[in-house]
Each structure stands twice: as C-alpha cells, then as structure tokens.
Amino acid sequence: MYDIEKMLAEGRTIFPVVDHNGQVVGAVGRSQNAQPKYKCVGKGFVGNVLTDNKVIVLTEGFIDVLVAQAQKVNNVLSVVGEVANDAIQAFKERNKTIILFFNQDEYGKRQAEKLAKRMAETGLAVYIFETDAAVDMLQYLMLGHSAESILNIIK
Numbered sequence: 270m271y272d273i274e275k276m277l278a279e280g281r282t283i284f285p286v287v288d289h290n291g292q293v294v295g296a297v298g299r300s301q302n303a304q305p306k307y308k309c310v311g312k313g314f315v316g317n318v319l320t321d322n323k324v325i326v327l328t329e330g331f332i333d334v335l336v337a338q339a340q341k342v343n344n345v346l347s348v349v350g351e352v353a354n355d356a357i358q359a360f361k362e363r364n365k366t367i368i369l370f371f372n373q374d375e376y377g378k379r380q381a382e383k384l385a386k387r388m389a390e391t392g393l394a395v396y397i398f399e400t401d402a403a404v405d406m407l408q409y410l411m412l413g414h415s416a417e418s419i420l421n422i423i424k
Contacts, residue, residue, distance in 0.1 A: 316345055325360065
C-alpha cells in the first residue's frame with residue numbers, strides 16, 4: 270500500500286499523506302542517503318492535528334510540522350503536491366485563515382504567490398509569511414523563533 274514496504278526497505282522515514290478531512294491518501298518517504306531524497310505517493314498534506322483554531326500554516330517541509338508540534342503549535346500542514354481545489358474550498362467553508370510559509374528561495378516564493386492567488390480567488394483569507402533571511406520554516410524555528418510568532422502575521 271502506497272509503496273510503504275519498498276520505502277521502508279530503502280531505509281526511508283515514512284510520513285502519512287492526508288487529505289483536507291484527515292483521511293490517509295498516500296505516503297512520503299524521506300531518505301538521509303538515497304536519491305531521490307523524497308518519494309511521494311498521493312497529494313495532500315503531512316500533519317493532521319487540526320484544532321478549532323481558525324488559522325492554518327501551510328509549509329513545504331515535513332520536519333517543519335514536527336518541530337511546530339513539539340512547540341505545542343498545531344494546525345501546521347506540509348503541502349504534498351498541488352493543493353486540490355476541494356481542499357481550498359473546505360478551508361473556506363470551515364472559515365479558516367491560511368498562512369503560507371514556504372521556502373524563502375525564488376522557487377518557494379513563486380509557489381507561495383501562485384497558491385495564494387488561487388486561494389484568494391475563492392475568497393479565502395491568505396497571507397504569505399516572509400523573512401529577511403533566505404530560510405525555510407525549519408531554519409527559522411531553529412534560529413530561536415517560535416512557531417507561535419508565525420501566527421502573529423495576521424494580528
């Protein structure tokens with residue numbers, strides 16, 4: 270199922286991929302040594318600790334989700350593949366506000382702008398988190414910033 274046995278045999282750490290309802294729809298295998306670094310089966314999100322909080326942080330990194338949860342900040346999801354239109358609609362129907370914290374390189378910024386535009390076209394409240402440093406969310410957190418500080422973008 271989802272090539273998990275093969276990914277485990279390759280020594281990969283497995284992350285479940287869930288849809289916007291929290292249902293497992295695939296898996297991601299991450300390797301420290303093998304190439305490619307990531308193998309993805311399915312599209313959706315890594316992380317499924319969604320609370321009644323109206324803010325969701327979407328990021329590119331799977332480890333970002335774990336570090337945020339270790340800091341007791343839930344509602345952080347890592348995007349796997351393209352965000353489906355039904356997920357965007359579900360976020361809107363649940364009256365969620367989205368913060369995009371994608372990698373701060375050129376590619377990450379382009380992807381964040383593209384996704385923000387799609388989301389905004391539906392009427393969803395969406396913000397792009399940017400830092401002065403060219404860091405991803407994991408690096409930002411490891412520099413001593415709290416995951417909670419990311420939520421302050423909308424205050």
